[in-house]
Amino acid sequence: MFQIVQKKRLNDSMTQMRVQAPYVAKKAQAGQFIILRVNEYGERIPLTIADYDREAGTVDIIFQKVGKTTLLLDTLEEGDSILDFIGPLGKASELEGYHYAAVIGGGAGCAIAYPQAKALHALGAKVDMIAGFRSKDIIILEDEMKAASDQLYLMTDDGSNGHKGFVTDALKQNIEAGAKYDLVVAIGPLPMMKAVCNLTKEYGIKTIISMNSIMIDGTGMCGGCRVTVGGETKFACVDGPDFDGHLVDFDEVMKRAKTYAELERESTREFNCRLMQQAEQ
Amino acid sequence: MPNMTMTKTPMPEQKPDVRNHNFEEVALGYTEEMAVGEAQRCLNCKNKPCVTGCPVMVPIPEFIAHVAKREFEEAYQVLTKATSLPAVCGRVCPQETQCESKCVRGIKGEPVGIGRLERFVADWHMANSKEAPKKPQQNGHKVAVIGAGPASLTCAGDLANMGYEVTVYEALHTAGGVLMYGIPQFRLPKEIVQKEIDGLRAKGVTILTDMVIGKVLTLDELFADGFEAIFIGSGAGLPNFMHIPGEGLVGTYSANEFLTRVNLMKAYRPEYDTPILRPKNAAIVGGGNVAMDAARTAKRLGAEHVYIVYRRSEAEMPARAEEIHHAKEEGIEFRLLTNPVAIHGDESGKVCSIECVEMELGEPDASGRRRPIEKQGSNFELPVDCAIIAIGNSPNPLIPANTSGLEVNRRGCIVADEETMATSLPGVYAAGDAVSGAATVILAMGGGKKAAKSIDEYIKSKNA
Numbered sequence: 001m002f003q004i005v006q007k008k009r010l011n012d013s014m015t016q017m018r019v020q021a022p023y024v025a026k027k028a029q030a031g032q033f034i035i036l037r038v039n040e041y042g043e044r045i046p047l048t049i050a051d052y053d054r055e056a057g058t059v060d061i062i063f064q065k066v067g068k069t070t071l072l073l074d075t076l077e078e079g080d081s082i083l084d085f086i087g088p089l090g091k092a093s094e095l096e097g098y099h100y101a102a103v104i105g106g107g108a109g110c111a112i113a114y115p116q117a118k119a120l121h122a123l124g125a126k127v128d129m130i131a132g133f134r135s136k137d138i139i140i141l142e143d144e145m146k147a148a149s150d151q152l153y154l155m156t157d158d159g160s161n162g163h164k165g166f167v168t169d170a171l172k173q174n175i176e177a178g179a180k181y182d183l184v185v186a187i188g189p190l191p192m193m194k195a196v197c198n199l200t201k202e203y204g205i206k207t208i209i210s211m212n213s214i215m216i217d218g219t220g221m222c223g224g225c226r227v228t229v230g231g232e233t234k235f236a237c238v239d240g241p242d243f244d245g246h247l248v249d250f251d252e253v254m255k256r257a258k259t260y261a262e263l264e265r266e267s268t269r270e271f272n273c274r275l276m277q278q279a280e281q
Numbered sequence: 282m283p284n285m286t287m288t289k290t291p292m293p294e295q296k297p298d299v300r301n302h303n304f305e306e307v308a309l310g311y312t313e314e315m316a317v318g319e320a321q322r323c324l325n326c327k328n329k330p331c332v333t334g335c336p337v338m339v340p341i342p343e344f345i346a347h348v349a350k351r352e353f354e355e356a357y358q359v360l361t362k363a364t365s366l367p368a369v370c371g372r373v374c375p376q377e378t379q380c381e382s383k384c385v386r387g388i389k390g391e392p393v394g395i396g397r398l399e400r401f402v403a404d405w406h407m408a409n410s411k412e413a414p415k416k417p418q419q420n421g422h423k424v425a426v427i428g429a430g431p432a433s434l435t436c437a438g439d440l441a442n443m444g445y446e447v448t449v450y451e452a453l454h455t456a457g458g459v460l461m462y463g464i465p466q467f468r469l470p471k472e473i474v475q476k477e478i479d480g481l482r483a484k485g486v487t488i489l490t491d492m493v494i495g496k497v498l499t500l501d502e503l504f505a506d507g508f509e510a511i512f513i514g515s516g517a518g519l520p521n522f523m524h525i526p527g528e529g530l531v532g533t534y535s536a537n538e539f540l541t542r543v544n545l546m547k548a549y550r551p552e553y554d555t556p557i558l559r560p561k562n563a564a565i566v567g568g569g570n571v572a573m574d575a576a577r578t579a580k581r582l583g584a585e586h587v588y589i590v591y592r593r594s595e596a597e598m599p600a601r602a603e604e605i606h607h608a609k610e611e612g613i614e615f616r617l618l619t620n621p622v623a624i625h626g627d628e629s630g631k632v633c634s635i636e637c638v639e640m641e642l643g644e645p646d647a648s649g650r651r652r653p654i655e656k657q658g659s660n661f662e663l664p665v666d667c668a669i670i671a672i673g674n675s676p677n678p679l680i681p682a683n684t685s686g687l688e689v690n691r692r693g694c695i696v697a698d699e700e701t702m703a704t705s706l707p708g709v710y711a712a713g714d715a716v717s718g719a720a721t722v723i724l725a726m727g728g729g730k731k732a733a734k735s736i737d738e739y740i741k742s743k744n745a
Binding site: 027041042044085086087089216219221238255259263267 | 454492522529530532534552629
C-alpha cells in the first residue's frame with residue numbers, strides 16, 4: 001500500500017498527488033514513469049513521475065481526469081492509500097550535450113515537460129518552454145515552468161490569456177526569429193506531438209517525444225505499448241517512453257490509442273452514474 | 282489386492298459445449314472413491330521408475346500408498362516434502378512425458394493417473410485440513426529470490442524448509458508468474474494458486490510484490506542488504522512477434538497481453554476495470570500450449586470462429602495432446618500447414634483479415650523436425666477481427682541489462698551450470714525459463730529445486 005501524503009487540485013480536471021514510495025523515489029530519474037492500480041478491481045495505468053524527493057521518499061504524479069480510473073484516483077484523499085505503485089519504469093531521458101532547447105508541453109503534458117526543462121537547465125542548456133492549454137482557466141504549473149526555463153511562452157487555443165494559438169505557432173515564430181534550437185522536447189496529446197515533429201522535421205531539429213501508449217505491465221512482457229520507430233517494433237515501456245519523434249509512426253499510434261475508446265466511455269459513464277446515485281442517497 | 286483395471290479411472294469434466302461458454306475449471310477432479318480406486322492400480326514397484334520421470338522427484342508410490350489406505354493427509358505430507366505446488370503440478374504437468382511415461386502399468390495398459398492423484402491429494406488437503414503449516418526452525422541466513430513463478434516458488438519453498446529466511450521479489454502486483462497471468466482459469470483456478478502461495482507465506486517466506494528488480498534494486502544492492510545468495514527465476518516473458526505487415530493494427534495481440542488481460546486483470550469479469558476486445562472471429566498463430574490457451578480463451582469470450590494457424594502439421598505441434606484434444610472438442614478450428622504473411626486492416630486501423638499461405642513439409646531441419654516450405658501462389662485470407670501471436674517468448678533482458686558480469690547466451694538466456702544452476706556471478710543462481718527459454722512449469726520447478734540445494738551448499742561452505 002502506498003500512502004498519499006499530499007493532494008492538490010491544480011484545476012478542475014487536474015490533480016497532483018505526492019505518494020510515499022521510498023523505493024521508487026530512491027531510483028527515479030527524469031523521463032521515467034510508474035504504473036499504479038488503485039484497488040483490487042482496478043486496472044494498471046501508467047503515469048509519468050513529475051517529481052521526487054529521495055530524502056522524504058516521495059514521488060509526485062500529476063493526472064488529468066479523463067476516465068474511470070483517473071476519476072476514481074481523484075476520489076482518494078490525503079492519508080488514503082493506492083494499492084500498487086510500481087517503478088521507476090522506462091528509460092531515463094537522455095538530455096546531455098545540448099545548448100539550446102525548446103521544451104513543449106500540451107495540457108497535462110506540461111506536468112511531464114517541465115521536469116525535462118528543469119533537467120536540461122541543470123545540464124547547462126538554455127531552455128525556452130512553450131506551454132499550450134485550451135483556455136486560461138486550465139493553465140497549470142505556471143510558476144514552476146517559469147522557474148524551469150529562460151523564457152516561457154504560454155499559449156491558449158482561444159486566446160483567453162492574450163496569446164492565441166497552438167504551441168507550433170510559437171515554436172515556428174521563435175525559429176524564424178532566429179532561435180538556434182539544437183533540441184526540441186515535445187510532450188502532450190498525440191496530435192500535438194505529431195504537429196511539432198512535422199514542423200521540426202522541416203528545420204532539421206532533433207525532436208524527442210514521450211510516448212503515451214496503452215500499457216499493462218510496463219516491464220516489457222506483453223507488447224501492448226508497441227510503437228513502430230524507424231520501421232522497427234519498439235516497446236514504449238522498456239525502449240522508451242522517449243523516442244526520436246521524426247522516426248515514430250504517429251498514424252499507427254493514434255489508431256492504437258483508440259483501441260478501447262468505446263469500452264472506456266462505457267466504464268466512465270457507469271462510474272459517473274454510480275457517483276451520482278451515491279450523492280443522491 | 283491391486284486394482285488390475287487396464288485403464289485409468291476417468292476424471293469427470295464439464296461437457297465441451299457448456300465449458301466453452303464459461304471460465305470454470307474443465308476437469309472436475311476425482312471423488313474420494315475414484316481416488317482410492319485409482320491409487321489401488323499402483324503396484325508399488327521396488328525400483329520406482331515413475332520417480333525418475335519426475336523433475337522434482339516426488340516419492341510417488343509412497344504418497345499413492347497412503348491414498349489407497351484413505352490416509353489423505355498423510356499422502357499430502359509426503360507430497361509436500363518434494364513439491365511446494367502439488368495442486369498446480371497435478372493440473373498442468375505433462376505427465377504423459379514425465380512420471381506417467383515411466384509407469385510399469387503403462388506397458389500393458391494405461392499408466393496410473395499420478396497427476397490426477399496428486400491433484401486430488403492437494404485439493405483434499407486444502408478443503409479439509411485445519412492444521413496450520415509448521416514454520417521451520419530458522420538458520421539465520423538470508424536468500425533473495427527474484428521472480429515469483431514456479432521456479433522461484435519451488436526454490437523459495439525448499440530453502441524455507443531448510444531454515445533460510447527467504448524474500449521473494451516480484452515485479453507484478455500478484456505472485457505466481459505464468460500460473461497467474463498465463464495459464465487460464467479453466468485449466469488452473471487462480472484461487473488454488475493463491476492458496477499454495479499463501480502456504481509458502483505461512484512457512485515464513487516473505488513475498489514483496491511491485492518490485493521490478495533491475496529497476497528498483499540491483500543485485501549488488503541485494504547483496505549489500507545482507508542476502509548471502511540470490512536466485513533468479515525471472516522467466517521468459519518477452520513476447521516474440523512475427524515482423525509481418527499489420528502487427529500494429531488494433532486487434533493484434535501478443536498471447537501474453539491477451540492472456541494477462543484475461544487472467545491476471547480478470548478482464549472477462551464485469552466488476553474488473555481492465556478492458557479486452559471480445560473478438561467475433563480470431564486467429565491464433567502458433568501450435569504450443571500458449572496458443573491453445575489463447576484459442577480456448579477467445580472462444581469463452583464469445584468468439585464464433587477461432588482458428589489455430591500453424592505452419593507445420595499436428596504431429597509437430599508442441600502443445601500437449603490433451604490440450605489439442607480439449608481445444609478440438611470445444612470447437613477450435615485448426616488450419617494446419619498454414620503460415621500468416623500479413624495482417625490486413627480497415628481504414629480505422631482495425632484487423633479485418635489475416636493473409637496466409639499454405640505450406641508443405643520438406644526435409645528434416647537441424648531440430649529434427651521437417652521444415653515447412655511455402656506453396657507458391659497459395660495465398661488466401663481468413664476474415665478475422667483479432668490476431669493473437671503465440672509463437673513463443675524470450676527471456677526478459679531487464680536483469681542481465683542491469684547486472685554487470687551476468688553471462689547470457691545469444692538467445693538472451695542466463696548461462697547456468699546444468700547441475701548446480703550456478704551463474705557466472707558468485708552466489709547467484711538461476712533456473713527455469715530465464716535459463717532454458719520458454720519450457721514447462723515442472724522443468725522450472727526441477728531447476729528451482731536443484732538451485733535450492735546448491736544455494737544451501739554454497740552458504741554452508743562459505744560459513745564453514
